[in-house]
Amino acid sequence: MDYKKYALVDLHLHLDGSLSPEIIIEVAKEEGINLPTYDAKELRKYLEVPEDCKSLNEYLERFDIPNRVLQSKNGLYKCMLNLLKREADAGLKYVEVRMAPQLSTQKGLKQNEVVEILLQASKDAFDKYKIKSNLILCLMRMQNNMMVNLKTIEVAAKYLNKGVVALDLAGAEALFPNENFEALFELARNMRIPFTIHAGEASGAESVRSAINMGASRIGHGIHSIDDESVMKSLVEKKIPLEICPKSNLDTKTIKSFEELPIREFLKRGIIVTLNTDDMTVSSTNLVNEYNILSSIGYSDEELKTLSENTIKSAFISDKEKEELLSYLN
Ligand SMILES: [Zn+2]
Structure with a gap:
């Protein structure tokens, strides 16, 4: 079966976790x-998660090297354009690329400059490679970064629907619970900026519940929703999609095997499940691979199409844009 025909859209894709070793070396x-x-094959070992990775926190250490080349306009532009080219080559038609502008300011760039240069790369990728993309700006779960998170919200508001479509909350979920960021998302709600929140990955179903209560439009991962019927009921009632990324979930030990993925149970209950990659390089995956994984554990063609x-x-x-993308499926 050719799953390339289904691998058209990725909604949960981190720029820093998806850089090719070649582009990192070029910019460096x-x-x-x-x-x-400076050898691409060797560098890949530093970028990919080790097989004995114990947790999401250890997984997050793989982002140190990519972030070194995302500190200049040149690096940001080239990395974004290269990512979109690879996605276009793989047959994808639309991607929502997420990144945290606050992590690209170490050499003096302002958050709005970071976003502007990425939007330029997004436009140029559309012209050159015919792939559409939008940005999701991540707020970070860290200590003492309230002001820079606020700045990210301000920048998101400035470029909303001009290439930026939403905010996200990323980082070490178990160390910094959603509740710490409640005021920020209240502000986002008041400014009518949609947002996603990583939840139910390193933390349990209660983190999905709080993300729903805070007004998240989609949930990053949400695997642990399976442990709480009332959380699953809310996801159905509020039509909140889960962004599931199987290979990443295995790497972060959110699941012990692909068979543990509760996707079929979610679908049976009427939860909207989407399929994505998360970090293509860190998890050495791509969107076709994610469909292949599910096929290999018995998911039907019909389920994958859903x-x-x-x-x-x-x-x-x-x-209108959704209709256009759906036409590629049929
Ligand atoms: Zn993620």
């Missing part, structure tokens, strides 16, 4: 950035 050489090796349709319908785009 241009800008004199220190890398442990996931692809759900993913398209859950995008932060207009109905």
